[in-house]
Amino acid sequence: MRVLLTAGPTYEPxxxxxxxxxxxxxxxxxxxxxxxxxxxATVTLISGPVALPPPASPLVTTVRVETAQQxxxxxxxxxxxxxxxxxxxxxxxxRPATVAAxxxxxxxxxxxxxxxxxxxIAATLGQSKRAEQFAVGFALETTDELxxxxxxxxxxxxxxxxxxxxxDAGAGFGHDxxxxxxxxxxxxxxxxxxxxxxxxxxxxxxxILNRYAAVxx
Ligand code: CTP
Numbered sequence: 001m002r003v004l005l006t007a008g009p010t011y012e013p014x015x016x017x018x019x020x021x022x023x024x025x026x027x028x029x030x031x032x033x034x035x036x037x038x039x040x041a042t043v044t045l046i047s048g049p050v051a052l053p054p055p056a057s058p059l060v061t062t063v064r065v066e067t068a069q070q071x072x073x074x075x076x077x078x079x080x081x082x083x084x085x086x087x088x089x090x091x092x093x094x095r096p097a098t099v100a101a102x103x104x105x106x107x108x109x110x111x112x113x114x115x116x117x118x119x120x121i122a123a124t125l126g127q128s129k130r131a132e133q134f135a136v137g138f139a140l141e142t143t144d145e146l147x148x149x150x151x152x153x154x155x156x157x158x159x160x161x162x163x164x165x166x167x168d169a170g171a172g173f174g175h176d177x178x179x180x181x182x183x184x185x186x187x188x189x190x191x192x193x194x195x196x197x198x199x200x201x202x203x204x205x206x207x208i209l210n211r212y213a214a215v216x217x
Pocket of ligand 1: 006068087088089090091092118119121122123136137139140156
């Protein structure tokens with residue numbers, strides 16, 4: 001089994017010393033990489049800037065990138081060779097329209113930044129997903145969670161979508177624990193209890209491999 005996994009945030013440069021980013025730590029994605037490797041799968045982990053060491057397993061190849069564009073290029077290279085795609089990265093939806101060559105100096109009382117849309121890695125790769133490939137996305141919503149997650153599943157051609165709960169203490173960015181619900185294309189919702197990200201990763205990998213086997217065996 002070959003797995004492509006994206007993880008962590010992306011950093012979008014503004015000038016040589018500044019960037020736009022987000023609070024993703026990569027913990028969930030790295031835990032998934034370890035959990036897939038523990039089943040004997042070969043993993044290409046495409047990681048944005050995180051403080052975590054690369055997973056120790058020799059089955060995991062870690063490719064470090066910074067921007068959404070770099071993450072897309074690395075993912076596009078690995079995607080045709082992978083059986084399962086897991087998009088756990090918190091990709092910046094927009095980047096600064098221009099990157100200043102020199103540090104931007106302080107000037108007026110306000111500063112307006114122009115942003116342009118980044119490539120949607122999951123949606124773009126989803127368009128070339130082959131029948132025997134299986135894609136898993138993540139969603140983080142604050143309103144109408146299930147409806148938005150269901151919409152993302154279809155829009156990005158996912159087979160499963162993992163919905164992060166923001167309402168529960170101990171879930172999401174920066175925490176060592178997480179609570180998620182998984183939605184499938186049939187509209188079924190599976191709820192996972194609050195648990196350590198490492199434990200949850202094993203449970204999610206078992207579910208993904210099980211669904212993959214059921215559909216493509
Ligand atoms: N994703 C991606 N590339 C992007 C944005 C998102 O690959 N440029 C992936 C994420 O890794 C995740 C899924 O798409 O698996 C959903 O990400 P999310 O940010 O929730 O979705 P968006 O399409 O950005 O929708 P919105 O921000 O409008 O909720």
